[in-house]
Amino acid sequence: MSKFGELINAHVPVLIDFYTDWNESSQSMNPVIKDVAAALGDKAKVIKIDVDKNQELAEALRIKGLPTLMIYKEGQMKWRQSGELDANTLINLVQEQI
Template structure:
């Protein structure tokens, strides 16, 4: 969990994608998240977290639906949504939290 704290304690917005390789909606989000990361550049981070490899963290954060997307800013969760999202919506949300 200490590594998770380091991931989310950034001055830039951090988009977390809790996913599973066996989940169709998670797979559909891969190109969307690539587009989001490219649009943000170094002004934000996009981090994918495999729920099967990170069961303790997934349980602690009560991940139920996949994908679950969260935005953190300076260690605080500022947005959370389950299900597919489009790139423009995510980019807009992340830009709201830029320094």
């Protein structure tokens, strides 16, 4: 959990994709997340967290649906949504926090 605190305290926006390998919607988000990361470059961090390997964190954040996407900046959650989104929408949401 302390590592998560370090991740979200960045001065740039941090987009987090909570996923599992067995969830179809999570899998279909993989290329979208890669596109978002490429488009944003060093203006933001893009991180994927496997909820199966991080169950304590997933429970603490009350993650129910997959994928769950969150944007943090300087330790504060700025946005959260469960379900699939397209790359342009995610890029715009992150850019609002830059």
